[in-house]
Amino acid sequence: MLRLEKLTKTYKTGDKALTEIDLEVPSGQVLALIGPSGAGKSTMIRCINRLVPPTSGAVWLDDVNITALGSGGLRRARREMGMIFQEYALVERLTVMENVLSGRLGFVGFWRSFLRRYPQSDVDEAFRLLDRVGLLHMADKRADELSGGQRQRVGICRALIQNPKLLLVDEPTASLDPKTSRQIMRLITELCAERGLAAIINIHDVALAQMFVPRVVGLRFGEIVYDGGPTGLTPDKLTEIYGEEDWEATIEKVEDEDAPVEAAE
Numbered sequence: 001m002l003r004l005e006k007l008t009k010t011y012k013t014g015d016k017a018l019t020e021i022d023l024e025v026p027s028g029q030v031l032a033l034i035g036p037s038g039a040g041k042s043t044m045i046r047c048i049n050r051l052v053p054p055t056s057g058a059v060w061l062d063d064v065n066i067t068a069l070g071s072g073g074l075r076r077a078r079r080e081m082g083m084i085f086q087e088y089a090l091v092e093r094l095t096v097m098e099n100v101l102s103g104r105l106g107f108v109g110f111w112r113s114f115l116r117r118y119p120q121s122d123v124d125e126a127f128r129l130l131d132r133v134g135l136l137h138m139a140d141k142r143a144d145e146l147s148g149g150q151r152q153r154v155g156i157c158r159a160l161i162q163n164p165k166l167l168l169v170d171e172p173t174a175s176l177d178p179k180t181s182r183q184i185m186r187l188i189t190e191l192c193a194e195r196g197l198a199a200i201i202n203i204h205d206v207a208l209a210q211m212f213v214p215r216v217v218g219l220r221f222g223e224i225v226y227d228g229g230p231t232g233l234t235p236d237k238l239t240e241i242y243g244e245e246d247w248e249a250t251i252e253k254v255e256d257e258d259a260p261v262e263a264a265e
């Protein structure tokens with residue numbers, strides 16, 4: 001469904017963020033992208049929907065070469081790719097409902113979007129999504145009244161109301177506490193399973209990735225150095241991805257901390 005072919009990005013500064021990345025993601029598959037700071041994870045996610053223009057190579061979404069599209073084609077292609085951000089990117093002074101509906105802006109005409117008048121079917125779907133993520137009772141609250149976890153749920157609804165084929169998720173839990181992080185990862189992976197949605201989740205926390213996704217891709221210096229299941233991430237592999245660190249201890253520590261909280265949920 002998604003195919004990256006020799007995807008390369010060199011920034012104007014000369015920083016080589018991605019080097020000839022080849023990757024295929026079948027429809028419905030959720031994968032986590034891990035790697036140390038500066039490995040190229042955010043760049044890869046942003047090159048897929050061309051928020052960052054790739055230097056060379058191609059991104060195919062089904063039979064559409066995203067890298068070759070003009071502005072109209074790109075606008076249409078971006079509807080197929082929902083994005084979820086670390087900092088939620090909500091409009092603070094708008095309500096939860098308005099923020100969710102803003103995910104439909106790429107679909108409604110100019111005047112409707114200018115006046116923020118959405119078709120009833122969009123409003124109904126927004127209510128359904130808010131109900132699904134447990135925020136129905138907050139539909140009329142302003143975004144700036146929400147907790148971090150609630151904001152991210154709104155960000156998830158805003159991406160899903162596009163009805164995308166693919167979710168691009170950039171550090172969804174980086175601003176959240178451990179328990180909320182697990183809830184958000186669970187929600188994202190459950191929603192993907194319910195909707196047959198593929199997702200690429202850039203995530204710092206290896207233990208969290210291992211808990212929730214069937215495939216992990218490890219990046220280092222802009223190249224893929226691991227592509228496999230979560231159990232294949234041995235301390236040796238993690239050291240290869242991240243450099244020298246005692247990964248065994250890190251992972252055990254996280255799992256121990258998790259056990260009682262998980263049971264209490």
Ligand SMILES: Nc1ncnc2c1ncn2[C@@H]1O[C@H](COP(=O)(O)OP(=O)(O)OP(=O)(O)O)[C@@H](O)[C@H]1O
Nearest residue numbers: 011013015016017036037038039040041042043044
């Ligand atoms: N706008 C930019 N201009 C120049 N260089 C950039 C830019 N954005 C990223 N880079 C460089 O590209 C490389 C990859 O950065 P990127 O942010 O994709 O990595 P990352 O794996 O997402 O890191 P982190 O986990 O810290 O967010 C780094 O060397 C970074 O300094």
